Amino acid sequence: MTRKLSIVGFDADDTLWHNERVFKLSQDRFAALLADETPPENLMARLEAAERRNLGHYGYGVKGFTLSMIETAIEVTDGRASATTIQALIDIGREMLEHPIELLEGAREAVESVSRSHRVLLITKGDLLDQERKLAQSGLGDLFHGVEVVSEKTPTVYETVFQRHGSTGEHALMVGNSLKSDVLPVIETGGFGVYLPHALTWALERADPPESSHRFYQIEQLSALGEVLSRIEGDA
């Protein structure tokens, strides 16, 4: 029997391992550092605005986040931020780049199980070196047939990735915690999108679920992925 799906793609951050909570912790430290200057809500709003503004220059990842924190600190202090504060922000960024990886529940089992029957890819965005470091530390590296660190997750990027691995959107499924980056663009290529919500979602990743689609699934934990695959491939 020819399988309907040839590729199953996994997002990395907050799909296989915790990530957003590392950003959240850093933001809390950032807010504490500038508590005398501005209330946390305002600081977070300014930081988010800086991240949006800088995304086209910096792309995703910790280095750009660090630069946006520094810029925001200077902005909210009207240029009075001390070098000590700035150095503290650099240190926060560097600690993020050293933060140990904690796998989400069922991550290893899910990837292992799917990799026995399908070509499994890790498809992630962020700083190249940092994503590689996290994958190495996760211990999941050997399970994947391919790893793709991309600068943006658009339908075109997914098509290129699927093609590179000898397939097309119609035979691909992607699972991840971002409707915007993991689910909607893959459905747009003709593929299947499996949404695995995470308690924390970065503002820039928020999107509405698709209106109605037989190619959209939502699961509450990775252990449910096998059932989705069976349903799609019609042997359930």
Add this chain to the structure above:
Amino acid sequence: MTRKLSIVGFDADDTLWHNERVFKLSQDRFAALLADETPPENLMARLEAAERRNLGHYGYGVKGFTLSMIETAIEVTDGRASATTIQALIDIGREMLEHPIELLEGAREAVESVSRSHRVLLITKGDLLDQERKLAQSGLGDLFHGVEVVSEKTPTVYETVFQRHGSTGEHALMVGNSLKSDVLPVIETGGFGVYLPHALTWALERADPPESSHRFYQIEQLSALGEVLSRIEGDA
């Protein structure tokens, strides 16, 4: 006739387009900003030390360079660097990310010509988004059969890239301006390395040429690449 080489890889920065001179200009602006604090030679030495120290965290590229400049500014002023100076460094970094690409002489012709007979790859390190931006702006994107942005150029990384494109080191040639990153590791995989020296070479990329190797070539301009290929493939 089966060709001896199936893959010809090109480095990007300072092989196909100018790059190091953009860093040099930024360093000059950095030195001017801190001229009252420390002589340029000392500043550059401290910056280089910061870049070396941070490489394992930040990897290559403009964002890490910007963070290293900021850290160095704080260091040489013993924590007195003003937010205005820091913001100026962020601005320098951002301008680097917007700097227009200028092709090196013969770049388009060389890639075009080789692409008619070989699988041509662009193999580059740096910030993912920035390298993609430069490639898009270079107008050379369509000429390459594959583009690989890697976090480090080691023999293992080259082997993975060559394999991914259906080949091995023995059937691969890489041309670039860095002995350390473009030439030596490819020769180590059993492939051919073509060194195209550039007037400016970053301290962290310096290395000695190989002792003696029939798989090492040096050319003074890209227009000489065709002759090297002919010599290797034995039809000259």
